[in-house]
Amino acid sequence: MAVKFDIYRFHEIDSTNNYLAKLGREGFPEGVVVVADHQTNGRGRFGRKWSSEESKNLLFSVLLRPTFLNLDEVFVLTFAAGLSAAYAIEGTTGLEVTLKWPNDVLLQGKKICGILLEGSFDSGLLNYVVMGIGMNVNQKKFDETLSSIATSMAIVTGREFDREELLVFFLSHFSSIYDIVRKRDFYSVMKRWREKCKMFGKRIEVNLGNESFSGTFEDVGDDGKLILKTPKGMRYFSAGEVKINVRED
Amino acid sequence: MAVKFDIYRFHEIDSTNNYLAKLGREGFPEGVVVVADHQTNGRGRFGRKWSSEESKNLLFSVLLRPTFLNLDEVFVLTFAAGLSAAYAIEGTTGLEVTLKWPNDVLLQGKKICGILLEGSFDSGLLNYVVMGIGMNVNQKKFDETLSSIATSMAIVTGREFDREELLVFFLSHFSSIYDIVRKRDFYSVMKRWREKCKMFGKRIEVNLGNESFSGTFEDVGDDGKLILKTPKGMRYFSAGEVKINVRED
Structure with a gap:
């Protein structure tokens, strides 16, 4: 039962998450994906700004309707997203990616991908979830404040990558993990996630x-x-x- | 730390919950209350229509920002709302109200109040919660399909009630229960709720x-x-x- 993805592309948008949340409220189906070259109001967790150089990185959001989840089970989607990002980046670069609890994806110890899950519920049932992903792909320089904590695939490997291919990788990994989530087999998702987490004992x-x-x-x-x-x-x-x-x- | 309520009144509105959800997204503070004489698109749980005769009943929604709750703790607000409604109706009518899991408020075994909680979250943190309440106050007749399951304060007592007074009762009870929720003392909220639930052993x-x-x-x-x-x-x-x-x- 693979998700059928329907990809909308924008050169510029305020925030792919904002746009999809609107479609979510309007009843659009699961699987709508919004990709943007540039966000004028990109956000991370806790309302922090998400900066990204124009047309260099992969910025997208996916609309989900996980009506099979309870409100206290939404967490599993963050971990599923992190895993899918890790697999996609590993498949593209050949390098090992690690995961930091709860939702950071690291390459060589620096952040390579951010995840922002937003959603709405109605009487204890999920209405929609918007899964926003920002992956640092071809950006070569970061602000002084970011350069010590953020990196990109281009910085680490010295070459550029096809953002479209990376998106397809991500969506296909996510689709198969989402099938596991659908079976409510949270153990298997978290087991895979733990395999890529290097924080134990720290x-x-x-x-x-x-x-x-x-x-x-x-x-x-x-x-x-x-x-x-x-x-x-x-x-x-x-x-x-x-x-x-x-x-x- | 009582909630400061700010009451907006409408003669007609599509849905008090829809209106407040919009204010919630726009960043309005906790405590905004929207009251309507008539809803053109009133909703109950599972997307069911909420019917109410114009200017007879108490229809309102309260905007909350319970940032001290985790996503898996939102349930407590439904129970807090049910309790507040029960206390308000008992204080007004002098009759005993019972609670049916999860969110029905009954007078003489029939539904007197409906509760609809909606909200949005962001990275596992609550953004806003809209608590919608519909209380049957002065309506004397219900559709054939509803009359076997719904009742009103006027039907049961034979007299009419001041909807404003009932609203003030509700808000003051809710404010004090919300303070208990704020202390994360879910046990006390649920203990009070269980005292009014007559389903045990059924x-x-x-x-x-x-x-x-x-x-x-x-x-x-x-x-x-x-x-x-x-x-x-x-x-x-x-x-x-x-x-x-x-x-x-």
């Missing part, structure tokens, strides 16, 4: 609004939660609520 | 898409889930996914 700090917790990154549950080993025992954190810092010591 | 049938389950209504958890006792053991159901029938035998 000392991290979890910031939860005003509170912060230090401990060891013990595991990620099949419910997507971060399991932090602290001196006072295990603590569980949902992806939505926290920011984490990894201590490189 | 035989019910749970319809979950294609599957259906029969059993005894054992309890409602602090996570809002229905706990059904079946011959094969306890089963847990989320409010979003199911419809239930109570067997009156």
